[in-house]
Amino acid sequence: MADLAEVLRRHTALEPADVEWLHLLVGEWQLLADLSFADLLLWVPTADRQGFVAAAQIRPVTSQTAYVEDKVGEVIQEGRRPLVDRAWHEGRIVREGDPEWGSGIPVREEAFPVRHDGRVIAVIARHTNLAAARTPSRLELTYLAAAADLATMISEGRFPFPGSPAESDSSPRAGDGLIRLDAEGRVVYASPNAVSAFRRLGLTGDLVGVHLGETTARLAPPEGLVEEPIAWLVSGLAGRDAEVEVEAHGAVVRLRSIPLLPGGQRLGALVLLRDVTELRRRERALLSKDAMIREIHHRVKNNLQTVAALLRLQARRLVAGEARAALDEAV
CATH class of the missing domain: 3.30.450.280 (GAF domain)
Known part of the structure; x- marks a missing residue:
């Protein structure tokens, strides 16, 4: 094709x-x-x-x-x-x-x-x-x-948004979870998958009717300084396509907020979300294994260098030519 x-x-x-x-x-x-x-x-x-x-x-x-x-x-x-x-x-x-x-x-x-x-x-x-x-x-x-x-x-000509985040394997799709927001950023509708994802983040009440950006920021407050507030991005108020990842209570959820602007009028936003907890756990496990392998490689290399130095030192002390040649070959 x-x-x-x-x-x-x-x-x-x-x-x-x-x-x-x-x-x-x-x-x-x-x-x-x-x-x-x-x-x-x-x-x-x-x-x-x-x-x-x-x-x-x-x-x-x-x-x-x-x-x-x-x-x-x-x-x-x-x-x-x-x-x-x-x-x-x-x-x-x-x-x-x-x-x-x-x-x-x-x-x-x-x-x-x-x-x-x-x-x-x-x-x-x-x-x-x-x-x-x-x-x-x-x-x-x-x-x-x-x-x-x-x-x-x-x-x-208002969609797609220039500079939209590149889609990755962890980017949410419609079936992963969907939330419809009104012009004020409040939840009008939340799919069952979306509700389940927010339950994992620690939400105990109903999702419909709440301000999604404020609720997300309260459940998963960002650590340190951030370029743009999570509440602003999640609510679609940034006026552009935005993707953020939040973590709380051991759960990790990726959200993508798409402002809905037909006719140039802000009607609200469409928020796609995906529970990526298991995906991030596997990634962290791989990073941990990679770090362990690097550490083992580093230690083995250091040990081999120590052995080589000892062999060179021993070779300098030997008088017999054959023995010295054997040690030189080993190094």
Whole structure:
């Protein structure tokens, strides 16, 4: 499968800054796919502006995929995907249209523009497998509402945030734990995994209704001087994507706060969190073993140097040539 950089180089005429923005977007869009319970396809206009190329594709972890086949590199002429055409030309989110059928599966398609520096540079098509649809729970409704906010921000060029923390193996994802905050930083909804993580940090009361930043800072006060207050970052008040790690009562929780700013208005924040206690315990155990191995190596090296010095001293005292040669060889 061709990667994003290769597809863009072969089929498009995007400016380097736009290419970098799409790389940043694709690095973040697993979250959007999971919150949407939908597949995402990134359509970029071809160099001749007569069609679009599928530059990237992502499937949701939270639901069944709508497309089994890989579509990256597929080129379509304008008119083949009416919703994609409309999102591109009108610069707005398009949700109209009847479900289409693919491989016997009803699929609902939506399309929204990707804006950068005030210009539409691509379109994301969101495909939802309706065969997997059911009456949504409170968790799923919260996911979908957050997905709608992120889609609006992408269409306005407000997401992803430049300088977002690079995703690592310990970065939290939607399924690890999710909290929705209002504009004041208070918890509107917390998933069961999120509640469990805060219980491990020492929370005894209800999480819904509390100010998340203040509660986090109280449960796990930072040691020493910090560049930015934890309460400020966790609440999404920093106005940018932020990731912090807190520790209390032997538990370690990693939190990522994403401000929700559709229309430029602060609606609150989406906080993803993950209990990384066991992961950090293993890392510390490895560091301890590494330090022990280094210490053993250091002591063995010192002992060998001592033995070598004694052998050289003994060799200087020997008269017999063969014995001296043997000791010199040993050193």
